[in-house]
Amino acid sequence: MLYFIDFMHHKQEVLMKKYLILVFFALLILSLGGCNLFKSDTTDTDNMDDLVASPDFQFNTTRMVDFQLAAIDQYGFPMPLAGFEIWKDDPDAKGTMKIISSRxxxxxMVNQTLVLPSYYKELFIKSGDIIQKVWINAENETEGSIIDTFVCIPPTYETPKGLKCDYVAQNDNGFRFYFYDMEDNCNGTTTVKFKVRNYNNRALxxxxxxxxxxxxxxxxxxxxxxxxxxYRYTIESPANNPYYSIKYETIGEGPxxxxxxxFIYKIPTxxxxxxTEITIQAKAANKIGEVTFDVDYTPTCNDSDGDGVTDDWDDYPDDSDRxxxxxxxxxxxxGTFMWExxxxxxxxxxxxDLVLDYNVIEVYNADWEIVEVINNFYLRAAGAGFLSNGFAIQYPDFWEVDxxxxxxxxxxxxDTDEQTxxxxNNHRQVFGVTGGDWINTYPPYPFIPTVTWSVTVPMKQLWKEDKVVVPWYQAPxxxxxxxxxxxxxxxxLPDYPYTTLMNTALFDTGDDATDPGEGIYFRTENYLPWAVLLAESSDYAIExxxxxxxxxxxVDWVVSDGGDYEDWYLDLPGYQNEDLIYQVPE
Incomplete structure (x- = not known):
């Protein structure tokens, strides 16, 4: 134990002496075979000292899921800038479990990465009045993907003025031409949508x-x-043959x-x-079809703050910065952080030793650049004994506190690096207590009221990553x-990076078995961690x-490398030993 004291940065002699006295009496009780006040029902199978984890298992309760989605309208047309939301549950049934708003x-196309609880198998996408379920393809214990389409019908959708139905169509020389829509994008452009069906036996x-x-x-x-x-086409824009136009030349064989x-394009609104009219021509071998549609288009845009995101999709319709x-x-x-x-x-x-719940809200502007991070915390417990611990978060290096x-x-x-x-610096200051007692981990001690608070950190986007490949670039x-x-x-957390202010001389001392060459950090020789991140709020053990x-x-979760009981931390039947879980007094 004297070896341990060398690693502590205590400045108060009294606290060190108290700790050594406690250690002495604990060892004395054990040596006499006396009654252990904290005796548990630990078995050889479940004893953490006997548990060996895989070096590849990082104790993740989350999975990084890549979303590759295509937005289409009710006709199957692509929907650029279509707004949508992703929900944990059916939004009509739950109503308060939204994960993200985006477009x-x-x-x-949608290409985004979210960190989700590993046990999630499905999610819900809501776009306008349409809600659809999508399934997560779990590629391994830490990564997954969703590749799908979603239908977007804006809540304020109206057929463009002048069109008598959802679309108008005309036929000519084996072609059928559909004029579907002209849509104001609320950014100074309008999207025009056509479809051409070729009934000829020669390719378009x-x-x-x-x-x-x-x-x-x-x-x-x-x-x-x-x-x-x-099908693929090469764009000539503008073209002067057969008239001033945008032309789509088929690559290979067309329909x-x-x-x-x-066929979709954007022009100034x-x-x-x-x-007043649009002419469209199609050619297949020596077959040419051409029709003209009358146009009576009145732009309509519901964008109160003028940021290019319509109010229907904007979480901040009156704030152009968000x-x-x-x-x-x-x-x-x-979710919950737990520490030794x-x-x-x-x-x-x-x-x-520290039980802290987190809820993170990342706020982005219309260009999907970070504006601020709202950190909501719920400090629940600290079984830290004589220590008074601090808490920090290092944010991605492509952001900066602003x-x-x-x-x-x-x-x-x-901090000095502007990313941390x-x-x-002292959890007791947050709880509003002094002394060295355990807080809300030892039932005989008085319950200390938990603390909830919010911290808003303004951020600046330094650059954008094409693809997020490490979990610490995603919340939390x-x-x-x-x-x-x-x-x-x-x-x-195990294998997470340390900051530039870390005392690296502590690595590979005591029980730490950090091995930078193998990417192993903050683990024991059995690859066990000192901290776990739980994807959702969890109960915790008594002292x-x-x-x-x-x-x-x-243990089942650990020895299976996270494949079994991905939701082990939830309060489900048979999942917890209730006598060993801290119960908040009523």
Whole structure:
């Protein structure tokens, strides 16, 4: 134990002496075979000292899920900039479990990564009045994907003025031409949508659609490759053959024998509103069809703050600097951090030295650039004994703290690297207590009221990552405990990175078996951690009860590398040993 004391940064001689006295009496009781006040029902099978984890298992209760979605309208047309929400449950049934608000890009595609509880098998996408279920493809214990389409019918959808039904269509020379829609994008552009069905037995070779004089579409661009319904086209924009137009030249073989493609382009809204007619021509071998549609288009845009996101999709319809919220784990829902605080010495594995719930709201603007991070915390327990620990989060290096932090309790501040925020240096200060007692982990002790508060951190986007490949780039990012408030004594989640202020001399000392060459950090020789991140709020063990005794399927989860009992931490029938779970007094 004297070896342990060398690693602690105590400045108070009295506290060290008290601790040594406690250790002495604990050893004396054990040596006499006396009654252990904290004796648990730990078995050899579930004893944490005997548990060996895989070096590849990172104790993740979350899965990084890549969303690859295509937005379409009720006719099957791509829907650029279509708004949508992702919900944990059916929004009509639950109503308060939204995970994210967002929208498709200019190509009607969604490519985003979310960190979700590993046990999730399905989610719900809501776009306008349409709700649909999608299933998560679990590629392994930590990664998954959703590849699907979703239908978007805006809540304020109206058929463009002048069209007598949902679409108008005309036939000519073996072609059927459909004029579907002109949609105001609320950003100075209007999207025009056509479909051409070719009934000829020769493949479609080109389509040309007339443009107002001098107008050049902003999308698709000249020379681009345009894809629709399995076919590809090269764009000529503008073209002067057969008339001033945007032209789609088929690459390879185009549709024939009743097959079709969609043709979509964007032009300035002012020019779209001035049009009175549109001519469209299609060619297949020597067959040419051409029709003209009358146009009477009145732009309508419901965008109160003028940020280009319609009010229907905007989480902040009156704030042009903000548009979308991303919630972790979900709107109004919390996850839980649990720590052992004696690193690099093993603790008692009750994982209750700091029990802190989190809810993170990332706020983005219309260009999907970070504006601020709202951190909602719920400090529940601290079985830290004589230590007074701090808590911090390191944010991604492509963000930077950008302005004053707004903190309900006035303890948070930005660290020197501008990516790390210290939320408190002493958990007892947050609880409003002094002394060295356990807080809300030992039932005979008085219950200390828990503390909830919010911290808003303004952020600036430095650059954008094409693809997020590590979990600490996603909420709740890279949380860590500072032992006894000593900034350089960081305790991170297993294999998560340390900051530049970390005292790296502590690695591979005591019970720590950090191996940078293998990417192993903050683990024992049996690859066990000092901290766990739970994707949803969880109960916790009473003092000196190993987490493996309090949660009946924790060991099964570990030895299966996370494949079994992915929801081991939930309060489900048979999942917990209720006598070993801390019960909040009524």
């Amino acid at each position: 498709a890009d200019e190509n009607a 070779s080109r389509v040309a659609i007339s443009l107002p004089a001098g107008v050049v579409p902003s999308q698709p661009l000249d020379g681009a490759t345009y894809r629709s319904h399995g 024939k024998n009743g097959n079709y493609s969609y 002012s020019d779209a509103a001035a049009m 548009a979308f919220n991303q919630y972790t784990p979900a709107e109004g829902q919390y 605080d004696l690193w690099p010495i093993k603790g008692d594995y009750d994982m209750n 302005g004053p932090i707004v903190d309900d309790i006035g303890l948070a501040y930005a 925020v210290i939320f408190f 990012f890279n949380p860590f405990l500072t032992q006894n408030g000593v900034r350089s004594h960081e305790i991170h 000196r009860t190993q987490i493996s005794d309090a949660f009946n399927y924790f």
